[in-house]
Amino acid sequence: MSKRLDPSQIAEFIVQNISEHPKDIARLTSGQFGLSRQAINGQIKRLMEKGLLEATGRTKARVYRLRELVDFQNQLPVDEKFEEDVIWRELVLPKMNGVAKNVIDICQYGLTEMLNNVKDHSGAISVFIWIRRNATRVHMIVSDSGVGIFTKIQKALQLQDPRHALLELSKGKLTTDSTRHTGEGIFFTSRMFDRFSIMSASLWYSRLIEPGDQWLLEVEDRDNVNGTTIFMRINTNSARTTQQVFERYASEPEDYRFSTTHVPIQLAKYGDEQLVSRSQAKRVLARFERFKEVMLDFQRVQSIGQAFADEIFRVFKRANPDIRILHINASPEVEKMISWVSSNAPSPPSSQ
Known part of the structure; x- marks a missing residue:
């Protein structure tokens, strides 16, 4: 006797796949579950x-799509009455009816952190929020016309370029006001959502989660814009929790002290330049002393020079034995160079 299919499984499949198959969702679902088109159409x-x-x-020309369950926009003054928790509780939380608690918690953390950044750092007189939700995703946008996040960091730390500000921001523990902030909000928020993007000045920075909990980074140069716009998106069926993200970058389980960071090495590159010099390596190494463990991610970096590798994997590691330096996603060529400088071989490895 065949096992009876759960209608909720069929409905979930339709909802999760309809965006990619707006015209043939009935055929796709029929093939997936072995049911008639008539049953699927029901x-x-x-x-x-x-x-x-x-x-x-109509009929063969019919196109399906997810209906927007929430489409809420509001322009709010940033004044002495501005309280991010009140905005969340009174304006946004009521729009989350039916969303899983872990997803609500992530949305609360992300929105309140971004609103607090606007209040304390942007210098903007107002902020625009846009909350959209359908059956599969929650989208949140926070936009202001203030000084701009990359510009502010660049000026505060006297950096050469907005991209250098982006590199520092990606490490975490970066703030221009240490008396009131720890510099952790954007770091954790960017790792809680399925997609997190920043548009400011002439840069577009985006983190997109992929299968296997891997992250795809996108950095683009664009026309200069005023202020900062943050885009956050999470699937409503996400199993991720705020606690999991905090623990991943903590020194020990159940210890939420932020002691581990993840650094995308591709952010150290300017344009098409290669990572070959010690000065480039020192930009990567800046503020590493604030962490116990640093994970260097070489995704999209095909090669590195001997001086760059030596400064990180021999000079810095010897001078800072208490800081654990790890690396992931290294190409064979990058792996060879790291191994060579780590072993003090007499000559650089062959690229053949």
């Missing part, structure tokens, strides 16, 4: 009756 009809889907066109 499921689609019920999802439409629940208000989760909507359709345009």
